[in-house]
Amino acid sequence: MDTGDLSTLLVWAAATAFTVALVAYAVDLARIAERSQRVAQPAMVGSGGGGPVSAAAGSADQRAPSRSVRAEGIARSTHLLGIALLFGGIVLRGFAAGRWPTANMYEFTLVAVFWATLILAVVQRRRIIAFLSVVVMGLAVVALVVALNWFYIQADAVQPALQSYWLVLHVGVAIAATGIFTVAFGASVLQVLKSYREEGLPENAGRVRTTVSGRRFSWLEQVPSGRDLEAMSFRLNAVAFVLWTFTLIGGAVWAEHAWGRYWGWDPKEVGTFVAWVVYAAYLHARTTRGWSGRRASYFVFVGYAVVLMNFTVVNLVVTGKHSYSGL
Helix, strand or coil: CHHHHHHHHCCCCCCCCHHHHHHHHHHHHHHHHHHHHHHHCHHHCCCCCHHHHHHHHHHHHHCCCCCCHHHHHHHHHHHHHHHHHHHHHHHHHHHHHCCCCCCCCHHHHHHHHHHHHHHHHHHHHCCCCHHHHHHHHHHHHHHHHHHHHHCCCCCCHHHHHHHHCHHHEEEEEEEEEEEEHHHHHHHHHHHHHHHHHHCCCCCCCHHHHHHHHHHHHHHHHHCCCHHHHHHHHHHHHHHHHHHHHHHHHHHHHHHHHHHHCCCCCCCHHHHHHHCCCCCHHHHHHHHHCCCCHHHHHHHHHHHHHHHHHHHHHHCCCCCCCCCCCCC
């Protein structure tokens, strides 16, 4: 077994560890949901003289919900184990190829998943938000499985245009930004659900709002407030936006060095710029226009969709100078 094969084995092990973590996070979320539904039962309030006592007990239960301590411990430990295994796989991939491992879709996916899961672990170092973990870890598992089965190519040298230190700076920063955007996306999804829950059930409410306001989603009472989740998403997106801006500028500098022009309307360049515009509009609307809540989160959804399409569609379908999928 050579270094490349060992790298692939470690990536498979990381995917397995993340899958276990995903299941454990889901069990933890299910336990919280089950407990929250019991607390939300009208019977908890009781009747007669025992009513106030039961209601107080219900409030206490809501403040301290019953979690699955074992599932949470398994999730956290396998989450960290998966990060370590994936990091080992990335390092060995670099040694096998004799270069920085960010030159094709397979390697891009590995490093992006590493950043996303690492940022998730940092964000949740004090408190686990089970739903956020399920969203991000689910995306991570799917990405690794797709990479291993459809994006994988043998570790090898790269074409002359990529033999530059910009492969580390430009592409590496873009991957880090993508990982952070992923966690911010998960926080925005949770924020939208929480905002529906906090606003209650107005007249003529739609089906989605009715469902989220019902007992089935009573576990949302246990997650941070919509304002806190929005602040988390904003901070993450602000950091990722700075990195994405460097990606755009660094790509132009590299293009001038490699092809003699800063901008050529290549599909990848256009996609990167469109994503930058969407996230710039989000930050502008959030900070200067006072947009908040769901209106601001929709920018996050659109921006993240553009980032994913720029990675998949441009590399797999559209032909251009940046089509370095290796497939």
